[in-house]
Structures are given as C-alpha cells and as structure tokens.
Amino acid sequence: MMANSNILNKTNILNTKDSMGVIKLTYARCAMRLKSLFIVLLSLSSLSLWAIPLDLRTFNKLDLGLGSRQGIWNVNADGTSVTQTQNNDPSVFLSPNSFNDSQLYTGQISPAVDNDFVGFVFGFQNTGSYYLLDWILDDQNFGADTSFRGITLKRIDSEPANRGQLSQTASVPGITQQLFHQSVIRDNNVTYAFSLLRDVQTGEISIDILDTSTNNSVVDFTVFDSTYTSGQFGLYTHVQIATFSNLTATSLSSPVPEPACLSWIAFFSFLIYFRKFS
Secondary structure, eight states: OHHHHHHHHHHHHHHHHHHHHHHHHHHHHHHHHHHHHHHHHHHSTTTOSSOEEOOGGGOEEEEOSSOSOOOOEEEOTTSSEEEEOSOOSSEEEEOSSOBOSOEEEEEEEEEOSSSSEEEEEEEEEETTEEEEEEEESSOEEETTEEEOSEEEEEEEOSOOSSHHHHHOSSOBTTTEEEEEEEOOOOOTTOOEEEEEEEETTTTEEEEEEEETTTTEEEEEEEEEOOSOOSBEEEEEEESOOEEEEEEEEEETTSOOOOHHHHHHHHHHHHHHHHHHHO
C-alpha cells in the first residue's frame, strides 16, 4: 500500500510539473504576442510617439571587401527609401551614427526577382564585428561553404576571408557564430515589414518579419547575445536587387507616455489583437 502511495505521489508531482510547464509556455507565448503588438503599434505612424524616421540620404555605402562587384544604392528624393540596383558582392548601407542604447528599428524590405541575400546589420563596429540577418530564397554553394534557404541571424567575430564564409549558414569557427536559422520561403516583389528590438541591458534580440500582402508573420524569434551592445544600423544585400523603405529608430530609453496615452495604446492593442487572433 505504501508503494502505491509513493507512486501516486510521484505521479501527482509529475502532473503538477507538466501543468506548470504548460502554464509557463502559455505565459511566454502571451508575453511575446503582447510585445509584438506593442512593436506594431510603435511602427504605425499615427501612434509612433518616439520613433524617429531614418533619413537614408545620410547613410553611407560600405562594400565589405569580398569581391569586385560594388553595391549601388540609389536613395529617393525625400530619403525614405533606397534601392540597391546591382548583382553585387556583399554590401551594406550604414547609418551615419552609432546607436548606444536599447533601440527598436522598423522598416520594409522589397526584394526584386532573384534568389539571393537580403537583410540588415546592427551593432556594426567594423567589417569584422557586427550582427547580420540575411534571408536567401534557395540553397546555394560557395565552394565548400553552403547557405541554406531561409533566415539566419549570425554574429561576425572576425573579418571573413571570402563571401562564402560570410554567407555560410553554419558557424565558421573564429569568424561567424550562428544565433538563429529557420527555413522560410520568400516571395519576390513582395514587401516585408520588419522590426528589430535590441535591449542592451539584457542582451535580447527580438526580430519579427511580416508579409504585408497577407498580414501573416513570416518569422518571430528572440535570442540573447551581448557581444556588441552599440554600433551602427544598416541594410544588406548580396547578389540581390532590393528596395528598403520607411525605416525608423525608437529609443527605448525615452520617457514612458502619460496614462491617457497608455489608455489609447491599450484600446488599439485590443482592437488589433481581436482582429488578428479572433
């Protein structure tokens, strides 16, 4: 009888642990959705209380020295969009200033018809120290280096010797460190909205990409890394024509809004949540 009682107690403990795990997972998912809603609200122009539009006329091109085909970045007249027009070797279009506090970046990416790399960089120190998010349409080989279809976030720790090392999905010891990868299909001539939340205090990096043609989330993930807590933000292409537009940067160190503003944000959050998830 004692043995049966012990088995029953252990079963109850396991069931309690399983229940707590479900509760924690549910809470985490709810928290992620609420955070995503907050990010979406900040990116809407009518509610973007602290977002600063990034004037792309002030950005500067930097080819990463991994080939002779330079990027050509053409900015429109009002500085709200830029198109990289060449099948180029890796090239970035960098902000003029370094961001040193927690930031929320938002913008849109529109790849042209091709199957190569598009994305953005942040925490950019130099050509051997930064974070890179790239998105490739199809698997590709660069000699012995392989890039698998999808979205990859990597940390660059040393200047790559060639574009294959930069583009390889898996980590290259001493040069790149993969932080995230997911096989995601990309459609050309579709505009994707992205948000990048960078918390320099905790090391959090949260990225959300939305297909604006369907309003469906393409990817939504969070990783933690504190290697580069400051640096420039920029746009990235590799053998890919693409347009980037409506970029903003929001300092998360800005003052909290007044209670009345928070009430309106809560109200619109409810409307967006109800429409998207009901």
